Amino acid sequence: MSGNIPPSLYNVSSMRVLSITDNHFSGIISPNIGLTLPNLQLCALSGNEFFGMIPESFSNASQLQVIDIGGNNFVGQIPSSFGNLPDLRWLLLGSNSLGSYSANSLDFITSLRNCSRMERLDFSLNNFGGILPTSVANLSTQISSLRFSDNKISGEIPTSLANLFNLIYLGMWNNLFTGSIPVSLCKLQNLGVFDLGTNALSGRIPLSIGNLTRIYALDLSYNKLEGTIPLDIGNCQMLQYLYLSGNKLDGSIPKEIFGLSSMLALEFSENAFSGNLQLEVHELKTVIVLNFANNNLIGKIPETIGDCQSLEFFDLHGNFFQGSLPSILSSLRGLQYLDLSQNNLTGQIPKDLQKLRFLSYFNLSFNDLYGEVPKDGVFQNTSELSLVGNTKLCGEYSMGGQPSREGDVYSYGILILEMFTRKRPTDEIFKDDFNLHNFVKIALPERLVQVVDSTLLLGEVEETAVRRESGRNWRNNGSIEVDAEGNINFENQYEIGTRLQKCLVSLLKIGLACSEDLPNQRMKMRDVTSELQHIRDAYLEVGIHG
Numbered sequence: 001m002s003g004n005i006p007p008s009l010y011n012v013s014s015m016r017v018l019s020i021t022d023n024h025f026s027g028i029i030s031p032n033i034g035l036t037l038p039n040l041q042l043c044a045l046s047g048n049e050f051f052g053m054i055p056e057s058f059s060n061a062s063q064l065q066v067i068d069i070g071g072n073n074f075v076g077q078i079p080s081s082f083g084n085l086p087d088l089r090w091l092l093l094g095s096n097s098l099g100s101y102s103a104n105s106l107d108f109i110t111s112l113r114n115c116s117r118m119e120r121l122d123f124s125l126n127n128f129g130g131i132l133p134t135s136v137a138n139l140s141t142q143i144s145s146l147r148f149s150d151n152k153i154s155g156e157i158p159t160s161l162a163n164l165f166n167l168i169y170l171g172m173w174n175n176l177f178t179g180s181i182p183v184s185l186c187k188l189q190n191l192g193v194f195d196l197g198t199n200a201l202s203g204r205i206p207l208s209i210g211n212l213t214r215i216y217a218l219d220l221s222y223n224k225l226e227g228t229i230p231l232d233i234g235n236c237q238m239l240q241y242l243y244l245s246g247n248k249l250d251g252s253i254p255k256e257i258f259g260l261s262s263m264l265a266l267e268f269s270e271n272a273f274s275g276n277l278q279l280e281v282h283e284l285k286t287v288i289v290l291n292f293a294n295n296n297l298i299g300k301i302p303e304t305i306g307d308c309q310s311l312e313f314f315d316l317h318g319n320f321f322q323g324s325l326p327s328i329l330s331s332l333r334g335l336q337y338l339d340l341s342q343n344n345l346t347g348q349i350p351k352d353l354q355k356l357r358f359l360s361y362f363n364l365s366f367n368d369l370y371g372e373v374p375k376d377g378v379f380q381n382t383s384e385l386s387l388v389g390n391t392k393l394c395g396e397y398s399m400g401g402q403p404s405r406e407g408d409v410y411s412y413g414i415l416i417l418e419m420f421t422r423k424r425p426t427d428e429i430f431k432d433d434f435n436l437h438n439f440v441k442i443a444l445p446e447r448l449v450q451v452v453d454s455t456l457l458l459g460e461v462e463e464t465a466v467r468r469e470s471g472r473n474w475r476n477n478g479s480i481e482v483d484a485e486g487n488i489n490f491e492n493q494y495e496i497g498t499r500l501q502k503c504l505v506s507l508l509k510i511g512l513a514c515s516e517d518l519p520n521q522r523m524k525m526r527d528v529t530s531e532l533q534h535i536r537d538a539y540l541e542v543g544i545h546g
Contacts (some may be wrong), residue, residue: 008034019044028052034060042066059084070094083111094124101129101152113138124149130156143418147171159184168189174198186211197243199223210235224247231256238262255280265289280493282307296320306331317341330355330434334424336411339367349374358425360411365389409522413514422453436485437515445505452504506535
């Protein structure tokens with residue numbers, strides 16, 4: 001639906017729920033909305049094209065529990081009168097153009113301390129600047145989700161944030177924060193997602209990081225952190241995503257890291273790590289991504305890597321690894337991306353690597369390999385293979401082509417399909433011409449529920465990952481559950497909502513477009529990036545950077 005909200009809608013004074021999410025409504029919101037709809041409990045306008053200022057009169061609807069107006073084009077400041085809403089639980093304002101990057105654009109936070117039932121705050125993807133006021137620590141202790149990502153907030157992170165002891169999700173990614181990571185934040189024992197990536201933080205990773213025993217995703221990448229990884233990180237047994245790339249970290253990679261049996265992704269590239277890649281890497285039975293590129297690692301690539309049977313992305317380029325290529329790599333049947341370039345590897349290329357039929361990016365350039373290059377499998381496609389800088393190699397492909405962008409795109413597409421279906425190209429159901437791509441293609445969009453991971457449909461991804469964040473999904477196929485007295489029920493909203501459906505279909509379509517058989521039919525990466533940003537703007541809960 002499109003157009004403006006009909007003026008007559010504002011005259012239904014008994015209205016408790018206004019939910020018109022994910023449409024094409026536009027125009028300004030009536031400045032008198034809170035006066036004409038005084039009984040409103042839930043106002044969900046996200047995913048539309050509204051613009052203008054947020055009406056001050058919202059505060060006159062004193063029973064409001066949810067304000068979700070993210071994914072629009074609102075501008076200006078957030079009304080301080082929101083602090084007059086005692087029952088407000090969710091205030092979701094992400095993906096707008098609020099704020100002006102000014103020093104006082106976050107002053108409204110102080111007024112929200114009166115919202116004693118507040119559970120979720122989302123101000124991500126806006127134009128907020130200045131310093132995060134210390135009054136943020138005076139917010140309701142019921143808050144479980146606090147998101148400031150994608151702004152230009154500067155200064156140090158307030159140590160008093162530790163007062164919000166029920167925090168499960170803390171998202172501050174892509175800002176301008178400086179100073180050290182407050183040690184006090186390691187007291188947030190309910191924290192599931194801790195996202196400080198892409199800032200200008202310095203100093204060391206707190207030694208007490210191991211106190212975060214419920215953490216599931218930790219992103220400290222692309223800061224200016226120094227020193228070693230604390231050994232106590234081995235206490236974080238629920239950790240699945242650890243992103244430390246783009247810092248100045250050094251020392252050896254602790255073997256305790258490899259004892260985190262739930263790990264899915266380790267990103268340690270662009271640091272100064274040294275020493276060997278530990279034999280204990282084999283304990284990462286479920287890991288999908290291992291990225292140790294551009295460090296100072298030495299020694300041999302351990303044969304135990306063959307036990308990482310879920311591995312799909314393996315990048316060791318730009319180190320000082322020696323010895324021969326382990327033939328055990330051929331046992332990693334799902335491997336799609338393998339970059340061992342710019343090391344000191346010697347010996348022949350094992351013929352068994354021909355068995356890696358899903359490999360779409362294979363880079364062995366600038367080593368000291370010799371002998372004949374295998375001729376089958378990935379070695380048949382010079383656009384997916386790079387062997388340059390190995391002057392002792394012989395055979396038809398000894399010069400090697402540069403890995404193609406089309407090959408990268410294909411690998412990315414398959415990864416998307418795997419993430420959202422929980423199926424792998426090597427699963428037994430895929431035989432002959434029936435593959436993961438076709439499995440998804442024939443189902444979309446009408447039979448989405450038959451191919452997508454069922455935990456997504458049940459809303460369990462965020463619930464499990466961030467340890468049952470308070471206030472479950474209140475969308476139920478576009479409707480809201482209201483009890484006999486007309487109050488919103490926050491505890492029984494498990495069904496997939498229309499916004500989640502659209503998000504999943506859009507993501508799977510990107511996966512399909514990237515994994516077409518013919519390289520010239522695949523989506524361009526610049527278009528992928530643009531489309532992903534559009535999906536993110538439309539659906540504010542995507543990823544750990546939401």
